[in-house]
C-alpha cells in the first residue's frame with residue numbers, strides 16, 4: 001500500500017461518512033416537518049396545526065372518513081340534549097372551543113355535532 005492508495009481510501013471513507021451524516025440530518029429534518037404538518041395529532045387529543053382546525057381533514061384517511069360517515073356523524077345534532085360536547089367519547093382540544101376529536105375516528109368533530117354512537121359522558125360523583 002502506498003501513500004496515494006491510503007489517501008484515496010481516506011477520501012472515500014470521508015465521503016461515505018459525510019453521506020451518512022447528511023442522510024441522518026435529512027431524516028431528522030423530515031421528521032420535524034412531519035410533526036408540524038401532521039393533522040393526525042388528533043390521536044393524542046390535541047388540535048392539529050391549521051388555520052381552521054375544525055375543518056381540517058388533511059391527513060385523515062379515506063377509511064377514517066368512511067367510519068365517520070358509517071356512524072352518521074353530522075356537524076349539528078338533531079337530538080336534543082345529545083351532542084359531541086356531552087358524549088363520553090369526545091376528546092376536547094385544549095385551544096379549540098367549537099370542535100375537538102372523537103375516540104371512534106380521526107378528524108375534527110364539532111362540539112354541537114352528533115353520531116349514532118353517542119354515549120352519555122359519565123358525571124362526576
Ligand code: SF4
Pocket residue numbers: 073083084085087088089090091101102103104109113114115116117118119
Ligand atoms: S361518538 Fe359520535 S357523538 Fe360522541 S363524540 Fe364521537 S362523533 Fe360525537
